[in-house]
Amino acid sequence: MPFLEQLAGNLIYGAILGAVYGLATMGLSQIFGVLKIVNVGHGAFIMLGAFTAYWMFTLYSINPMLSIPIALVIGLSMGLAVFYTVIRRLIGAPELSSLLATFGIGIFLEELAKFFWGPDHRGYTWNIGSVNLSITLIPYSKLLAFGMSIIIALILYSIFQKTRIGTAIRAVVEDREGAMVCGVNVTRIYALSFAIGIGLTVMSGVLVTLFVPVGINPYMGGEYTLKAFVIAVLGGLSSPWGAFVGGFIFGLLENGSYTILSLFPNVEPFSLTRFVAFSVLLIILLVKPTGLMGGEGE
Amino acid sequence: MRRYVRPMIPVIILYLTLLLVGLSSESRWQPVAFIMFYIALGQALNMFLGMTGYVDFGYVAFLALGSYGMALAFSSFSSLGLWVILLGFVLAIIMSSLLSLAVGAIALRLRGAYFAIATIGVNEGFRYLVEGVRLWGGSEGIIISSTMKDIFGSDLSNYISTFVADIMVFVIGFIAAFLTVYIINSRIGYALMAVREDEDAARVMGVFATKYKIMAFAMSAIFAGLIGASAWTLKLTYVFPEDVFNITYTVEAIAIVMLGGAGTLTGPIMGGLIYGFLRYYLSTVLPGFQLLVVAPLLVLIVTIFPEGVMGYVKRKVRNTRFEKYII
Amino acid sequence: MPLLELDGVSKRFGGLIAVNDVSLKIEKGESFGIVGPNGSGKTTLFNLISGIYRPDSGRIFFDGQEITELPPYRRAQLGIGRSFQIPRPFKGATVRENVAVGALFGTLSGKIDVDSALEIADHYIEVVGLHEKRNDEAERLTAVEKKLLELARALAMKPKLLLLDEVVAGMNPKDVDRVVDLIKRVKEEEEIAVVAMVEHVIPAVMKFAERIMVMHEGRKMVEGPTLEVLMMDEVAMVYFGESKLPGE
Incomplete structure (x- = not known):
């Protein structure tokens, strides 16, 4: 039974990590949903959030939960x-331009981070004890990250459903021209949506640090960009809520397949887990080639 | 015939100048070869990105496969003697074109952003497969320097990696330029132009878009494979997955194509020249931080100068007598 | 045998039925008009015929063969040419290159080389009266010229059926006359069936179409000889009634 116990433990861990993954993808989907722009530099903003948490913790002893609002402010202004x-x-420019521009922005941020903070892998430990589930030990810090992801997602949901701004954003998504006719300042809605998307992403970067003990470095974002793509496609690319659910699925899949792949001799389960993730991405794209956009192939 | 010859004149002049500068003194050869690598890389990617307007973020995978093709030739068929290099190029072509056909069949049914995401998936997925199942030496890669010395002796090996490999990149770049002229003036070029400008309109005008996209994709991949085989394996004499799947090369190639002017013949040459120069210079003043300059440059080009240097020139010479020379 | 036949064609998007059980026959060389207010499903119908969409139900036949599942490029080669409501020229290419694409790919008659395609292009550029602009980039054309370019592009495909989507919308009366005359002329010369769809500009329809179909909320409301249909009360209701309603 040790294998099943290990699997169960890893799946619990996967669900917890999945919530953070979900949050870390919502910004990408939010931006795509409203602006129809894929932020290829997504991961760089996660990296900024991670560094925010790191510097707050090491320089000012501010605990990561309190870094979240700071990260939000940084993210919104960026x-x-x-x-x-x-x-x-x-x-309205060709897709090529926005893909390349966001790509360039991401790399620029990474290089800036490297310029100022160096290429080293850093980390910090925020030890506030663990809960023992008999099959596995879950640190409270990770549980907090799990809870916080859900809370942030819920807050976002109520902003979208209950406020004027949320209604305006939904109106622009539904019918851009219509919203414009009704007096919605579309450019401002785009700006706001983009800022919220980046804000979410930088915030999620703070929570990510609770899962990577020594993984904070300028290039850490690339991995999350790739994961976010898989998750966003799982969730339909343009829906933040879909992305959140996609995050859970991905977390379970990643940790479940790692456990299973570890059973095989002569392979590197860590690399293969990622291979599985990208295969899933391609399979989804194959089965539903244009995602939820509804166009038809030739 | 004049349609093919006239546009090649500026290309030939640029190539010859570069070659002469490189051969003029021993110290100039390395920087020239360095620039030539970027020119060839830009030309290879231009065949796809420039011609179709599709962004392939996983482009480096084709260079990687070409580079593995050459390395595998050395590690498995060393008894062939000098022929092993030819076999290496053949393997590079086969491997990169097979991957491009597989990826193309899946991903080229997707538009824009979805295609870009899929290509990243392929590149990363392939890299982790190589490492995960320890294919081709896994994360340790393949080192061919000792095999090379066994086959050719150390003098010839040295000559191959410091000179012949560079000359090969020159030749590959030149062939790519010639093929580009041919494509631009042919049915394929018209089809790709139509797809790039408006794919739906192209399709209702009878253009079998997927077919032409896959053609462009495969040609571009083959040239990438050839560049990987010579500029990496033959020149550096090793292949590490972490290096050859490094997304930096994709970024550089895209920046070169955009800087020079996507879809033009001379654009990637000009782009490679400017970029290679800049990069060589930066590596002396800002070692390790070239991307700090390249990334904002890329953002700047796509936001305020999307037509690129030669795109601009091409527009300026329209309806003048230079029109036929700049395409 | 009709040139084009739609047999109970429907297309839905989510909960909305954009085209609902439309059947239609177009004869060879006919001039046919499709009239209907904005959102009545006209453009969707064109997209179904040219293959950008596949119908959810129903079948489509063209020139004696079923084309329901054929991709757009095959339909184009069989002889279906079209224009778009908002012109979609290949902006960065010249007028000649634009039209040459039609000549190169829009026919089944085997491959022709680029030179002959450019010759064909020159001919149709002359026909629509754009010869002075043939080396200009398409994006520099005026709105009317872009519509003419689309027409030349479609004609270079040697179509048997030409689908014109709002080709005279936004033109002044003089241009409307000129374009309608042009279409009538090439239609006779090239023996093309033309299906033109319009939202307004009823006079242009009367001048051009022998028969028309009125669409309303995705359905075919009536079909028949142009004048007869336009005189019907229910057509007037759909057409002019809606705009009067808010005032009542």
Whole structure:
């Protein structure tokens, strides 16, 4: 029975990590849903959130939960800055331009991080004890990250459903011209959506640090960009809620397949787990080639 | 015939100048070869990205496969003597084109963003497969330097990796330029132009878009494979998955194509020249931080100068007598 | 045997039925008009015929063969040419190159080389009167010229059926006359069946179409000889009634 116990333990862990993955993808889906732009530099903003948590913790002993609002403010302002300098010019431009521009922005942020903070892998430990589930030990910090992801997702949901801004954003998604006629300032809605998307992403970066003990470095984001793509496609690419659910599925899949792949001799389960993730991505794209966009193949 | 010859004149002039500068003194050969690598890389990617407007973020996978093709030739068929290099190129072509056909069949049914995401998936997935099942040496890669010395002796080996490999990149780049001229003036070029400008409109005008996209994709992949085989395996004499699947090369190739002017013949050459120069210079003043300059450059080009240097020139010479020379 | 036949064709998007059980026959060389207010399913119907969408139910036949499942490029080669409501020229390419694409790919008659395609292009550019702009980039054309370019592009495909989506919308009366005359002329010369769809500009329809179909909320409301149909009360209701309602 040790295998099943291990599997169960890893699946619990996968679900917890999955919530964070979900949160870390919502920003990508939010931006795509409203602006129809894929933020290829997504992971770089997660990296910024991770560094925010790291510096707050090591320099000022601020615990990661309190870094979340700080990360939100950083994310919102960066989102606005990036939108008004670059993204605004790319609305309606060929997809090529926005893909390349966001790609470039991501790399620029990584290189800046490397320039200022160096390429080293860093980490910090926020030890507040663990809960013993008999099959596995779950640190409270991870449980907090799990809870916080769900809370943030719920807050976002109520903002979308209950507030004027949320209604305006939904109106723009439904019918851009219609919203414009009704007096919605579409550019401002785009700016706001982009800022919220980046804010969410930077916040999620804070929570990510609770799962990577020594993995904070300028290039850590690449991995999350890739995972976020898989998750976003799982969830339908343009729906933040779909992304959140996709995160859970991905977390379970990743940790479940790792446990199973570890049984085989002569393979590297860690690499193969990622191979599985990308295979899933391709299979989804194959089965539903244009995602939820509804176009038809030739 | 003049349609093919005239546009090649600026290309030939640029190539010859570069070659002469490189051969003029021993110290100049390495920087010239360095620039030539970027020119060839830009030309290879231009055949796909420039011609179709599709972004392939996993492009480096084709260079990687070409580079593995050459390495496998050395590690498994060393008894062939000098022929092993030819076999290496053949393997590079086969492997990169097979991957491109497989990826193309799946991913080229997707549009824009979905295609871009799928290509990242393929590149990363393939890399982790190589490492995960310890294919081709797994994460340790393949080192061919000692095999090379066994076959050719150390003098010839040295000559191959410091000179012949570079010359091969020159030749590959030149062939790519010639093929590009041919494509631009042929049915394929018209089909790709139509697909790039408006795929739905192209389709209702009778263009079998998927077919032409796959053609462009495969040609571009083959040239990438050839570049990987010579500029990496023959020149460096080793292949590590972490290096050859490094997304940096994809970024650089895209930046070169966009800087020079996507879809033009001389664009990637100009782009490679400017970029290679810049990068060589930066590696002396800002070692390790080239991307810090390249990334904002890429953002700048796509937001305020999307037509690129030669795209601009091409527009300026329209309806003048230089029109036929710049395409 | 009709040139084009739609047999109970439907297409839905989510909960909305954009085209609902439409049947239609177009004869060779006919001039046919499709009239209906915005959102009545006209453009969707064109997209179903040209193959951008596949119908959810129903079948489509063209020139004696079923084309329901054929991809757009095959339909184009069989002889279905079309224009778009908002013109979609290949912006970065010249007028000649634009039209040459039609000549190169829009027919079944085997491969022709680029030179002959450019010759054919020149001919149709002359026909629509754009010869002075043939080396200009398509994006520099005026709105009317872009529509003419789309027409030339479609004609270069040597179509048997030409689908024109709002080809005279937004034109001044003089241009409308010019374009309608042009279409009538090439239609006779090339023996093409033309299906033109319009939202407004009823005079243009009367001048051009022998028969028309009125669409309303995705359905075929009536079909028949142009004048007869336009005189019907229910057509007037759909057509003019809606705009009057809010005032009542």
